[in-house]
Amino acid sequence: MIAVFKKYITEKVTLTEQEWTLIQSVCIERKLRKQQYLLQEGDVWHYNAFITKGCLRRYRIDDKGVEHILQFSVENWWAGDRDSLINGTPSKYSIDAIEDSVVILIRKEDFDMLVNRIPEFRNLVNIILEKSLIASQERIHDAISLTAEEKYLGFVERYPGLSNRVPRRMLASYLGVTPETLSRVRQVVMKK
Amino acid sequence: MIAVFKKYITEKVTLTEQEWTLIQSVCIERKLRKQQYLLQEGDVWHYNAFITKGCLRRYRIDDKGVEHILQFSVENWWAGDRDSLINGTPSKYSIDAIEDSVVILIRKEDFDMLVNRIPEFRNLVNIILEKSLIASQERIHDAISLTAEEKYLGFVERYPGLSNRVPRRMLASYLGVTPETLSRVRQVVMKK
DNA sequence: AAATAGCCTTGATATTTGTCAAGAATCATT
């Protein structure tokens, strides 16, 4: 499964063979069964996680016990809790697998080492950060501006395929509406 | 006003005198009258902007002509449109001054040069990026999870002072509610 | 200080979304 990661990396940057060997040497592959936790609320997060297979979600649970999903991560994307990682604080989030998944973990110290030793890797990481931030801004815009229907259609357009892959109640949670509302929205959309 | 920027920088990282001189040499100071644009929708953004005085807002206007504010930036914070800056695409946002303001502009090429020549500066920029991303995640959570009242109280708590500094209709726009709703929410909160 | 314009609030009403409950459909396990 590390081949997926290698493909991802080498498509984005050109590395020497030694550099890739160095990266590979700090990669930890971990399988996750559906429903299994990668991170539980309250624990401190020490890794960067790259998904080579499957789908994960990061979410929080409010006072009333309702889940709110901040992120879905599928193959070729990253997961984790930056806040906990950087500040060393207990995580407010939980991360678990929506499908049987495989992730590659790189410990924070190792990741920092890679960033310092491989300039191309640093660039890549920076670009990912920038893209994440731009995407977050877009999501904030949608959250404060759009109706439930617009949010749903926007999601389907932005992440084609994913809307059929995640359970509806989770999609509803991600969009910030109830499952019932999403169900009705979909019904209306179908008729058009 | 550049003294404000120097103070900001030197409080965060230690620089040699030459390094600061280099930074200063690419700083462009610009005054903005209240209401004046720093960036207009459709234009390409080429800078990083640091606010030394005043308050700016970044916003979008939807099909119905309604403004949606993505960000307020006050003294000692940054403004700009990363998306346009990085991708060279026309901006979806406008940025203008809520108060008479002073900003320091650094052209993209110059900024990249600083990042490459001054390792400490690169670190600083990275930390800012990380913090911005963490804050964005927090805002997404609030947007999809909280009621209007909770959003308002959260804002007041997170940005004390700012809620009295920006016009209420703009605060409402930032929170994703109408001015009328914010007005009513505040009325309820006052009584408690 | 007067005039003007924009902003904020308040009320009445409409719309959207949430809540609760029940039945149907789907999925996982045996």
Added chain:
DNA sequence: AATGATTCTTGACAAATATCAAGGCTATTT
């Protein structure tokens, strides 16, 4: 294939928020 458990949908109703309209307040300009 049968069972049970979860998820999804649908309906009736409740609550939250938006819309529209009017009046009062505030600030800016003259």
